[in-house]
Amino acid sequence: MKLSVALLTLGVGASGSLSAEKTLEWPRFRGPNGSGVAESAKPPVKFGPDQNLKWKVSVPGGLSSPIIARDQIVMTAFEDGKLYTIAYRLKDGTESWRTDANAPKLEGFHKTEGSPATSTPATDGRHIVSYFGSCGLRCYDLAGKELWKCEMPPAAAGGDFGSGVSPIIADGLVVLVRDQKQGSKIIALDVANGSRKWEQRRLSPSSYCTPVVWSDPGGKQIVAAGHAQMIGYKLKSGAEAWSYNGMPAGCIVSPVVADGEILFAGGGGGADDKEMQMPAYDAMLKNLDKDNDGVISREEGEKAFEGFFDNLDANKDGKITRDE
Numbered sequence: 001m002k003l004s005v006a007l008l009t010l011g012v013g014a015s016g017s018l019s020a021e022k023t024l025e026w027p028r029f030r031g032p033n034g035s036g037v038a039e040s041a042k043p044p045v046k047f048g049p050d051q052n053l054k055w056k057v058s059v060p061g062g063l064s065s066p067i068i069a070r071d072q073i074v075m076t077a078f079e080d081g082k083l084y085t086i087a088y089r090l091k092d093g094t095e096s097w098r099t100d101a102n103a104p105k106l107e108g109f110h111k112t113e114g115s116p117a118t119s120t121p122a123t124d125g126r127h128i129v130s131y132f133g134s135c136g137l138r139c140y141d142l143a144g145k146e147l148w149k150c151e152m153p154p155a156a157a158g159g160d161f162g163s164g165v166s167p168i169i170a171d172g173l174v175v176l177v178r179d180q181k182q183g184s185k186i187i188a189l190d191v192a193n194g195s196r197k198w199e200q201r202r203l204s205p206s207s208y209c210t211p212v213v214w215s216d217p218g219g220k221q222i223v224a225a226g227h228a229q230m231i232g233y234k235l236k237s238g239a240e241a242w243s244y245n246g247m248p249a250g251c252i253v254s255p256v257v258a259d260g261e262i263l264f265a266g267g268g269g270g271a272d273d274k275e276m277q278m279p280a281y282d283a284m285l286k287n288l289d290k291d292n293d294g295v296i297s298r299e300e301g302e303k304a305f306e307g308f309f310d311n312l313d314a315n316k317d318g319k320i321t322r323d324e
Contacts, residue, residue: 026068029120029166034212034254055093060084062117064166069123070142072096076130078117081106085121085130087144097144103135107154109162112307120166120210122174127191129174133163137176139194148194156181157206159311164208164252170220170235173197177224179207186211186224188238198238202226209254214262223262225251230264281322296320 030036044052060079067074072087083101088094106116119131127147128140136152155163157180167176173188184202189195204226211224213235220235225247232241248266255264288300298318302309310316314324 024068024123024125026066027124028067028122028168029065029210030254033257034168034210035256035258057088057093057095059086059088061115063115064117065120067121067123069121069128070125072142074121074123074128076117076119076121076132078115083117083132083134085128085138085140085144087128099138099140099144099146101130101132101135101138103132103154105134105154107133107162108157108160109133110160110308110311114162116162118162118164122167122169124169124172124191127169129167129169129191131163131165131167131176133157137167137174137189137194139174139191150189150194150196152178158250159308161208161311166210168211168213168222170213170222173235175211175222175235177202177207177211177226179204179226181205184226186222186233186238188222188235200233200238200240202231204229206249207251209251209266212255212257212262214257215260223255223257225253225255225264225266227251230255230262294322 024032025038025041028034031038047053059075060077062075062077064076068090069087071090073090074085074087077084077086083103084098085101086098087096089096109116116132116134119133121128121130123129126142128142130138133155137150139147139149141147155178157163165177167174169191172191174191175186175188177186178184179202184204185199186202187199188197190197207226209225211222214221214223214232218241221232221241222235223230223232227249228245228247230244230247233239234241251266253264253266255262284296285294288296288304290300296319298309301320305312309320312320312324
């Protein structure tokens with residue numbers, strides 16, 4: 001699937017000073033510290049195919065967001081079974097470089113609603129870091145030369161929905177939350193060489209949101225939402241500073257920091273959330289099990305599950321059982 005990326009006139013541009021994230025226009029998922037706001041930018045309020053459009057180019061498929069790294073727009077992409085980080089020149093949209101992540105195997109992902117190129121890259125103005133749930137972290141210089149990589153096995157997200165989290169860079173550290181069915185963790189690596197600075201085990205089996213940096217009198221923290229809990233980790237050491245229970249079962253929306261406070265909104269509760277519960281299995285059998293064999297076959301359930309049959313069929317035998 002081909003998509004397109006466009007640059008609007010009067011939109012965000014490359015910053016002249018790139019020594020810290022606050023001077024970068026759009027360095028990560030949702031911009032400066034995930035705020036969704038570029039304070040110095042003055043984008044047009046009216047735009048379209050023939051209005052305030054500077055250039056437009058076709059790009060490979062994927063679900064990541066673009067970032068701005070100096071004079072380049074950078075994004076991840078998926079094409080012909082390969083995972084790429086691709087840079088386009090900000091001035092005219094021509095491709096500067098693309099690098100293949102060389103993933104030995106792709107993670108499970110939803111074929112119509114997802115992509116193995118979902119994570120947005122991050123930059124500190126000197127390095128560009130991409131994450132792929134299929135193979136881990138990759139760090140490049142601004143010319144696309146690989147500086148280091150942190151190999152990881154394919155992530156195993158619940159229901160094989162695929163990864164959704166993006167890496168961030170803060171005070172010289174690359175921070176990544178990797179929540180999955182087993183072995184969930186948060187790690188921090190030195191952005192200069194990829195050496196591991198700290199790692200903390202997490203109990204969250206599922207989350208898709210990117211963390212943010214929050215400061216309190218005790219110093220900077222990484223705030224990460226996850227299954228039923230939000231946690232603040234000390235940036236320097238990774239030690240848990242605090243936690244808050246009562247979060248949704250599957251956190252997708254990322255936290256936001258505003259006026260010194262952390263804001264979060266998310267849907268999809270736990271077992272007591274009546275609106276989000278699956279129907280009783282016996283009720284589904286009554287409506288779907290046409291041959292009365294006690295399971296729901298692909299032919300019986302494909303239409304009812306609206307393309308999510310494979311995500312519920314955990315052992316991939318073409319049937320959904322009571323246990324699944």
